[in-house]
Amino acid sequence: MSDQTPAFALELHATDGAARTGILHTGRGDIRTPAFMPVGTVGSVKAMLPQSVRETGADIILGNTYHLMLRPGAERVARLGGLHKFCGWERPILTDSGGFQVMSLSKLRKITEEGVAFQSHIDGAKEFLSPERAMEIQRLLGSDIQMVLDECPAFGGSEEVIEKSLALSMRWAKRSRIAFGEQPGKGNFGIVQGGTFEHLRKRSAEALKEIGFHGYAVGGLAVGEPQAMMFETLDFTVPHLPTDRPRYLMGVGKPDDIVGGVVRGIDMFDCVLPTRSGRNAQAFTWDGTLNLRNACHAEDTGPIDTECRCPACRQFSRAYLHHAVKTNEIIASMLLTWHNLTFYQDLMAALRTAVAEKRIADFARTFIARYGERKSG
Incomplete structure (x- = not known):
């Protein structure tokens, strides 16, 4: 340098x-x-x-x-x-x-x-x-x-x-x-x-x-x-x-x-959690975690998270991701990892904004209450 x-x-x-x-x-x-x-x-x-x-x-x-x-x-x-x-x-x-x-x-x-x-x-x-x-x-x-x-x-x-x-x-x-x-x-x-x-x-x-x-x-x-x-x-x-x-x-x-x-x-x-979880069919959302192996997603046409900007949420349904997971397709790991890392970065951006606006205590309370409602689904 x-x-x-x-x-x-x-x-x-x-x-x-x-x-x-x-x-x-x-x-x-x-x-x-x-x-x-x-x-x-x-x-x-x-x-x-x-x-x-x-x-x-x-x-x-x-x-x-x-x-x-x-x-x-x-x-x-x-x-x-x-x-x-x-x-x-x-x-x-x-x-x-x-x-x-x-x-x-x-x-x-x-x-x-x-x-x-x-x-x-x-x-x-x-x-x-x-x-x-x-x-x-x-x-x-x-x-x-x-x-x-x-x-x-x-x-x-x-x-x-x-x-x-x-x-x-x-x-x-x-x-x-x-x-x-x-x-x-x-x-x-x-x-x-x-x-x-x-x-x-x-x-x-x-x-x-x-x-x-x-x-x-x-x-x-x-x-x-x-x-x-x-x-x-x-x-x-x-x-x-x-x-x-x-x-x-x-x-x-x-x-x-x-x-x-x-x-x-x-x-x-x-x-390693967001990447490891992505390879193991788990997705993080603002409402807790999802297990895309679960049968409840087999015919769900909605995205992992309606608030997410990642390709997995913009282009694919939970039903497709469930299918990709169940058939061991590599794209499942790719998309779920991309989603999880996007969620983590969006969380960091929200935390930065909350600190800048001096409302971190309220943000933390609201996040924990919402995120804790469902640990897995």
Whole structure:
């Protein structure tokens, strides 16, 4: 990038209580916040073309360090021009460090102060991921937001276990920040850990602020805890994060999770749910979810959602989508994924408007009441 690359910075436009809306400026374009990032783990948002993802309203997508380092390899992606060129997405990309995926390989990995030794889930090959290597891989990929390597302890761990893990993650965070260095127009995010313990979350946030990051993520949630516990953890964590930096709730989530996160001051979200659900015949609507496998849709000539602008709703009936699902046609996954991602982006747009018009509390109440009326149909 040239010396004229725009600075990586959050520009807040409005607040309503803890909720915020604005623009996150990056070297590859602006991201409207609150933002939802479709997940493109291995360089593709499943069942979607890059231009189709953009048409849903997405400003940024997510890729994963762990998966891309194993296949096709970060060095290969770099030789081929970087991840943006490789996957045909020229707007911002955030890459997770791979820590969550590595930690999930409980029987195939060993954690030390230096990093994590693990076996590839693909071929069993021995691999090693350190904070420095995680940042090197993300630099080779060319992503615009690069996450630190952290340890992700399982939900339900004791305070002693969480505290020990937190200390290691903070040491790794400092090493990650040093390894990131300065990359014009790009950002390095620290990850707040600490389980559901208030004093540990505060300690983690303070340690990360002392190191100094371009943005701050809340990790270790949406891992099995009840929604109320997640919201309570956000209530005592977010106030310790800088107001002038983006806040990212990792791996969240369901539409009502996102609304609750925005109300509590979160700016960025990601989750596989809309794409995974699209491949499994589930559609999100303002009135809850639909299961297109159900026989009640077999002769329904209406769209999934009369308020939706996606091709699945504009051109096809529930009856056709039911048929495509039952006959395992690829178009079913394509159309339902397109619909779900459009719904998520329309939800984010509505949240941004509600914050700007200072009616986020009313919006949240109305949405939850309507969405909760039918969880599946």
